Amino acid sequence: MSRPLSLFSIQAILILAIDDGSRILTKYYQNPHPPAGHQADYPGQIAYKTVKDQKAFEKGLLEKTAKQTTDIILYDQKVIVFKMESDVMLYVVGSAEENEVLLYSVVLALRDSLNILLKNSVDKRTLIENYDLVSLAVDELVDDGIILETDPVIVASRVSKPPAQDVTSMKNIDLSEEGINKLMSYAQKSFVERLRQGL
Numbered sequence: 001m002s003r004p005l006s007l008f009s010i011q012a013i014l015i016l017a018i019d020d021g022s023r024i025l026t027k028y029y030q031n032p033h034p035p036a037g038h039q040a041d042y043p044g045q046i047a048y049k050t051v052k053d054q055k056a057f058e059k060g061l062l063e064k065t066a067k068q069t070t071d072i073i074l075y076d077q078k079v080i081v082f083k084m085e086s087d088v089m090l091y092v093v094g095s096a097e098e099n100e101v102l103l104y105s106v107v108l109a110l111r112d113s114l115n116i117l118l119k120n121s122v123d124k125r126t127l128i129e130n131y132d133l134v135s136l137a138v139d140e141l142v143d144d145g146i147i148l149e150t151d152p153v154i155v156a157s158r159v160s161k162p163p164a165q166d167v168t169s170m171k172n173i174d175l176s177e178e179g180i181n182k183l184m185s186y187a188q189k190s191f192v193e194r195l196r197q198g199l
Contacts (some may be wrong), residue, residue, distance in 0.1 A: 008145045009102060011047065011078065012093040013110070013138055014058060017124045019087055021062050024127050025134055028054065029145030047078075065089060071107075072100050081107045085114075086123040105150045106141060112152035113137050117159060133159055137173065 006029040015024040028048060046053040057076065063077055065082055072081050074096065081093045081103045092107040114122045117133050127134050136159045140149055149155055 007147075008032075009094055009098055010092060010106065010142045011095060012091070012107075012144045013142060014061075014089075014091040014093070015127065015134070016058055016062055016089050016091070017087060018062070018066070018084070018089055019124075020085055021059055023055075023058065024088060024124060025131070025138065026054065026058070027138060027142075029142070032144045047076075059089065062089065065091075072104065079103060083107050083110060083111045088122065088124055088127060090114075102147070106147055109141055109150040109152050109155060110138065111160070113141070113155040116152055116156040 002193045008029075010029055012026070012028045014026050015066075016022070016026075017024060048057050061075055061080065065073065065080075068082075071081065071083060074080070077096050079094045079096060079100055080091055080097050081094075081100065082089055090107055090110055092110070093102045111122070114127075114137060116128050116132065117137060118130055137155055140155045140158050142148060150156075
């Protein structure tokens with residue numbers, strides 16, 4: 001029997017330190033739209049509900065991937081793709097039926113966007129110091145387990161600068177008393193005009 005189609009692809013994104021196994025960033029996702037009739041146990045249900053379970057999974061995963069030569073493994077009934085950068089491991093976790101190429105594109109996008117944002121200095125200390133950028137990059141890649149973007153340049157540009165339409169120009173604003181009086185007068189005239197049009 002084939003599983004129901006869903007955009008939900010990612011079960012977790014993990015960034016772990018290799019030296020001590022500490023968590024730098026961990027995000028576990030649960031399918032926000034469970035299939036009808038499968039409320040108790042369904043694909044995409046979060047597998048590791050407690051922090052203790054999550055840490056046990058992460059410890060075993062780190063031990064399993066420490067000496068691997070490939071970037072894709074099957075561990076605990078999950079497809080896991082990973083990349084090592086300096087002293088950290090980047091993991092993307094999907095279900096056993098998930099497309100490995102899709103998951104691999106996400107881990108590459110994560111690695112490359114972090115390299116762009118952190119100027120090719122992806123290590124434990126830099127990731128912790130720039131945790132806000134790292135977290136935003138992950139959120140731009142994946143939302144609730146749904147892949148949003150896999151182009152690292154687009155992800156980095158969205159994280160590193162605000163959108164142009166939200167930035168107001170302060171160059172031509174006169175903040176003197178006379179300028180504020182002109183602004184108030186203009187606002188009053190506009191308000192009166194709108195009231196007239198409404199009647």
